[in-house]
Amino acid sequence: MAISNGASASGSAEATPAPATAQAGSAGESPYHESSQFRHWRYSRARLAALRAELNEKSKEVTKRNMAAEKEAQLSLGHAFTDPPPPTTYLSVDEELLLVRFYCKQASDICRQGFGLSEQVETTAISYMKRFYLKNSVMEWHPKSIMPTCIFLASKTCNHPVPIDVFVSKLKGFKPSDVLDLEFLVAQSLSFEFWVRxxxxxxxxxxxxxxxxxxxxxxxxxxxxxxxxxxxxxxxxxxxxxxxxxxxxxxxxxxxxxxxxxxxxxxxxxxxxxxxxxxxxxxxxxxxxxxxxxxxxxxxxxxAGSGAFDIKKIKEIDKRLKSCANPEKTPGSALYIKRRAEAEAKAAEAKADKAAKVAAAREADELTFGGALGGSRVPDDLFAPAPKAE
CATH class of the missing domain: 1.10.472.10 (Cyclin-like)
Structure with missing residues (x-):
């Protein structure tokens, strides 16, 4: 059994360690060392800490900017709006990580007790969640919303698919769209690398x-x-x-x-x-x-302990998260509604432009080749007998 790490497990500051050099008598590189998991999802501890700190700071800036935009949107609708929370309200890196790990435990329980899914699906879903939050912040996407999509996606990539209607029927308060609408976002955050060893x-x-x-x-x-x-x-x-x-x-x-x-x-x-x-x-x-x-x-x-969490602390973090979550990603907020309306208007405009181009192309064809031949239609089967006169 090859056990070589390929590089120092925690000493390198690089995101991707150098490939292992096979030594005499060793099994050499394993399929794991040739995988996307080894090439793209391996980090030193220092690199992991730096990634999360950078993501946390960036999320705070984006959330603060969108809080101001939310205030303008609310006031434009004639609604009252309280000032954004102070910087001390925002979650720290450790608090974000604690919330992610809590929902990883929830994902494990759902896989085992809710659906009876295989260990492979459970492992894959948890890995998807942890990978997602190396690219996204808890303050932008709440783990409670991301977790079901990770499980649903893992069930498909591990060849144990669960029909979406059956899936959401066991999740209180979820609709099929709540899961499916986030599927592309999760896949994109995983760089479409679904294999997990x-x-x-x-x-x-x-x-x-x-x-x-x-x-x-x-x-x-x-x-x-x-x-x-x-x-x-x-x-x-x-x-x-x-x-x-x-x-x-x-x-x-x-x-x-x-x-x-x-x-x-x-x-x-x-x-x-x-x-x-x-x-x-x-x-x-x-x-x-x-x-x-x-x-x-x-x-x-x-x-890590035995998977036990301080529920009181989890609730306190979750309560603070509600006040400092990015309003652009929070359904029901004025900014969310405004951004969605803008996206729908843009999509409608693009659809209208496409229809106009198709109509213009059709008109150009008619000017060049003439219109339809007197309403006559070429029969589907050229060798079919002619219809009998009535």
Missing amino acids: GADKALRGWSLELQDQARPPIDAIQRALPAALDRLQWSRYTDAEFVYAPSQVALACFRIANAELVDGFLEFRYAAAQATDGAGLPYGTSLEDLLRLTKEIEAVIRD
Whole structure:
């Protein structure tokens, strides 16, 4: 099983690490390293923090500008309008991230309990949400609105489609248009890269790998697997998939479940490789580096807790979000209605222009080639018998 990261997991400041260099005895680059996920959705921790800080500041500026436009629109309609909230009301990066992770947990519950969707759909939907909010701010698009579209899109890209009428029937207060109208926005934010490689398959691969030794502790492996799967669920609410390879996350989950089991196997595997001439390093890196990286991921997963959230804090953030959300993206606001009317007027104008061009082209054809031939019509079948006279 190839586990090479291709580059330092957290040391590089580049968004996309350099490809891995296959070492003697290693499995070389895996299909993961050739994927869009590795090429376009891998970051260092520093780069992730910088992306989110930049997005947060940009969203604050746009929201502040649109709040002023909302005030003008409300006053033009003769409505009262309170002044925009002070800067301290806007959400911080950590508060945005907390709200996103809370709705990732809701997405997981909906996939499992609401629809009974596969683990692949659940993993993909959560990844879609986290990727979406690397390109968009919570203050512009509320996670409660984006989450159903991510699930619906994931069900299709994972070949487990749910009819839209059935889908929205299990979501309180949602109409088909609430989901479908945001589908292109989500797909565009994902750069139309829908493939997601989660760590679930890698985890089951490790369960087989751990059996590849002289006297495999089958009972210990079987007992550790459910606990490792549970830790894998926690990892989905973290940034682990953006920083580490799926095989690395999976190994860390197994080690949290049973460190003695994993350490014993790795010592056996590296000792066997050392005793074999030309075998090279089993996983493309030294045992010390592999354990250091694994412990680093374990800390990330443990910090996520068990998926429990401070609901009181979530509600407080959500309440503040209502007062500092971008009115241009908030249905019912004067600015939203104004922008929609402008878009509809523009679309109607474009449609009228197109119709005028078609009519002008038809008229030009008639001037050049003459009009219709006396209302006569060429029969659909030239070889059909002539109709009988009445």
